[in-house]
Amino acid sequence: MDSKDLILRKIVTCATVCLLGIAAITTHGQTAAARTNGPSERDWWKNAVIYEVYPRSFQDTNGDGVGDLNGITKRLDYLQELGVDALWLTPCYPSPQVDFGYDISDYENIDPQYGTIADFDRLVAEAKKRHIRVIMDMVMNHSSDQHEWFLQSRSSRDNPYRDWYVWHDGKGETSTDRGAPPNNWQSEFGHSAWQWDEKTRQYYYHKFYIQQPDLNWDNPKVHRAFKDIIDFWLKRGVAGFRFDAITTLFEDPSLADEGVVKDKNGNPLIDAFGEQVLDGSKTALVAKIHPVMQEMRAEADTFNMDAFPGERVLIAEIYTSSIAELATMYGPPGKPEFQLPMDTQVGIIDKLDIAAFRAKLTDAETGLGSNVPLLLFDNHDNPRLDVRYGDGVHDTDIQRVIATVLFASRGVALLYYGDEIGMKTTPPKRREDVKDPVGIAGWPKEKGRDGERTPMQWDWSANAGFTAGMPWLLVPPSAATINVKAEESDPNSLLAWYKALIRLKKTNRALEDGANIMLDTGNTKVLSWMRAVAGAPQVVVSVNFTAQPQTVNLMNGEVGKETRKLKTLLKTPGAADSPSLDQIQLEPFGVYVGEVH
Ligand code: GLC
Numbered sequence: 001m002d003s004k005d006l007i008l009r010k011i012v013t014c015a016t017v018c019l020l021g022i023a024a025i026t027t028h029g030q031t032a033a034a035r036t037n038g039p040s041e042r043d044w045w046k047n048a049v050i051y052e053v054y055p056r057s058f059q060d061t062n063g064d065g066v067g068d069l070n071g072i073t074k075r076l077d078y079l080q081e082l083g084v085d086a087l088w089l090t091p092c093y094p095s096p097q098v099d100f101g102y103d104i105s106d107y108e109n110i111d112p113q114y115g116t117i118a119d120f121d122r123l124v125a126e127a128k129k130r131h132i133r134v135i136m137d138m139v140m141n142h143s144s145d146q147h148e149w150f151l152q153s154r155s156s157r158d159n160p161y162r163d164w165y166v167w168h169d170g171k172g173e174t175s176t177d178r179g180a181p182p183n184n185w186q187s188e189f190g191h192s193a194w195q196w197d198e199k200t201r202q203y204y205y206h207k208f209y210i211q212q213p214d215l216n217w218d219n220p221k222v223h224r225a226f227k228d229i230i231d232f233w234l235k236r237g238v239a240g241f242r243f244d245a246i247t248t249l250f251e252d253p254s255l256a257d258e259g260v261v262k263d264k265n266g267n268p269l270i271d272a273f274g275e276q277v278l279d280g281s282k283t284a285l286v287a288k289i290h291p292v293m294q295e296m297r298a299e300a301d302t303f304n305m306d307a308f309p310g311e312r313v314l315i316a317e318i319y320t321s322s323i324a325e326l327a328t329m330y331g332p333p334g335k336p337e338f339q340l341p342m343d344t345q346v347g348i349i350d351k352l353d354i355a356a357f358r359a360k361l362t363d364a365e366t367g368l369g370s371n372v373p374l375l376l377f378d379n380h381d382n383p384r385l386d387v388r389y390g391d392g393v394h395d396t397d398i399q400r401v402i403a404t405v406l407f408a409s410r411g412v413a414l415l416y417y418g419d420e421i422g423m424k425t426t427p428p429k430r431r432e433d434v435k436d437p438v439g440i441a442g443w444p445k446e447k448g449r450d451g452e453r454t455p456m457q458w459d460w461s462a463n464a465g466f467t468a469g470m471p472w473l474l475v476p477p478s479a480a481t482i483n484v485k486a487e488e489s490d491p492n493s494l495l496a497w498y499k500a501l502i503r504l505k506k507t508n509r510a511l512e513d514g515a516n517i518m519l520d521t522g523n524t525k526v527l528s529w530m531r532a533v534a535g536a537p538q539v540v541v542s543v544n545f546t547a548q549p550q551t552v553n554l555m556n557g558e559v560g561k562e563t564r565k566l567k568t569l570l571k572t573p574g575a576a577d578s579p580s581l582d583q584i585q586l587e588p589f590g591v592y593v594g595e596v597h
Contacts, residue, residue, distance in 0.1 A: 046412070050413070051414075053417050056453070079132060083505075086134070088135040097113075104144055135239055142208060155200075164216055164219055169203070171183070181193075240312045249285075272445045290331065314339055316338040321345070326341055340412055343368075346360040364411065381452075384418070401543045410514065421495050450473055454476050455471050465485070501570065504570060538596040542554070542584050553584075554581050565579065565596070566597070572590040575590050581596065
């Protein structure tokens with residue numbers, strides 16, 4: 001399984017669940033009319049730019065080669081200058097770091113590798129001074145096997161914590177024989193999802209690593225524990241949570257086997273670990289998570305009115321190919337769930353396929369009712385933009401194309417650290433350098449996720465300004481030219497493009513919250529759309545998906561029937577100006593953004 005397969009696998013899971021029948025699409029939230037006034041402080045998130053920080057790899061300040069919270073604080077001015085509204089920090093709680101923080105052993109503290117709770121409070125306070133909010137990761141599907149709850153749970157069958165996790169007898173178990181695992185369910189990270197525990201002679205279930213036992217969400221005490229954890233962080237001024245692996249909270253109690261996914265020839269699909277891919281139909285009971293999320297949202301909503309105004313925002317990690325399924329994640333009327341389920345619809349397209357982009361962006365605009373889409377292209381689990389869209393010749397221009405789709409479309413934009421400078425995916429070359437257990441188990445077919453987690457490239461010094469010590473993952477050679485310092489002094493850099501786009505997103509009325517209307521929809525080379533809002537000029541955006549120059553005419557569509565005049569807001573550096581709506585000229589992978597007058 002490579003990281004792409006990881007995405008695909010999750011899609012299979014959710015699509016199947018969807019087919020099995022989830023509640024009809026229901027939405028809540030502000031109406032489009034209310035949106036035209038721009039987001040208020042309460043609705044700060046509605047046009048937000050969220051920046052994912054992988055704390056381990058962002059900035060080290062104590063020379064141990066691992067990033068830390070003080071490092072993030074140190075770089076807040078940079079983030080403010082970039083224009084971000086919120087940081088999503090991947091987990092920095094105490095953890096044995098088997099899954100680099102996604103195996104949590106204490107939900108109410110900070111891992112000493114990353115600092116202290118006082119460092120965390122200082123980060124939140126310093127970020128607040130710069131109008132930046134901090135969003136935490138919340139891992140409710142599983143804990144670490146070193147968490148006190150699990151240590152108790154595994155200590156005896158009658159321990160009060162026993163039913164906080166998912167324990168079952170083996171199949172055909174006798175007093176001397178453990179029997180086979182209860183069924184065919186598999187871990188996302190390869191092999192059976194059941195681990196035998198000799199002491200209490202039962203199997204426990206783990207959707208991810210063996211060291212990440214799944215919590216039992218049929219137990220109300222687990223709900224209460226997580227509401228308390230949420231309160232703990234909200235009281236410290238956290239602006240919300242990104243809920244990890246949320247679709248896999250519940251498993252089918254009948255323990256029925258999952259079905260095998262087949263390819264178009266009817267043969268079983270095989271993953272990178274050499275095993276059959278299962279359909280996820282029994283281990284991702286999405287319909288059951290809605291009441292849980294309504295509970296969590298109600299808890300978070302009690303924190304709206306304190307010293308740091310604005311809604312606490314709940315983000316969902318969800319991979320789905322179904323817009324209808326995504327829409328259910330916002331919650332039914334009167335029972336809100338997530339404000340921002342991740343719309344991976346666009347981000348899962350792995351090549352510059354114009355028809356797919358057009359279709360998915362249209363879905364995001366029309367398939368979510370009045371809810372706000374959260375768009376993203378990559379993260380710490382998936383290869384960066386270069387690998388997925390680059391052609392090795394026009395990579396920077398292509399990254400401008402992707403950034404334009406991200407920031408000039410309606411919704412919340414989520415970017416991953418380093419995207420703004422064009423960091424490259426750099427997987428380890430040798431097995432002995434691999435840190436992600438997925439890569440250790442799957443080598444060489446699956447190299448794991450280290451390639452997209454390499455240290456942030458701040459400058460061209462030996463370790464790219466990330467650490468004075470030995471970095472936990474090697475700094476890629478590309479840091480010599482791809483780094484913040486070099487790009488800050490170049491007005492034509494990708495970083496300058498990101499800043500300009502984000503500034504436009506925040507200051508241009510149509511780009512702030514105007515409707516997204518696809519234009520010239522028969523064009524197979526150039527993707528064009530318009531942003532339109534009452535009382536402000538329309539904005540047109542054209543992005544060339546080809547390596548050849550293109551000219552487009554947008555006069556025939558719904559825009560500019562009486563006028564041809566355009567005021568350029570942004571264009572690919574060095575490109576000709578396009579003062580006329582009937583003749584927008586684009587360089588190879590060129591971008592044009594203009595206001596219609
Ligand atoms: C999510 C995280 C990923 C982690 C997994 C298990 O998918 O994004 O990094 O390995 O959950 O917690």
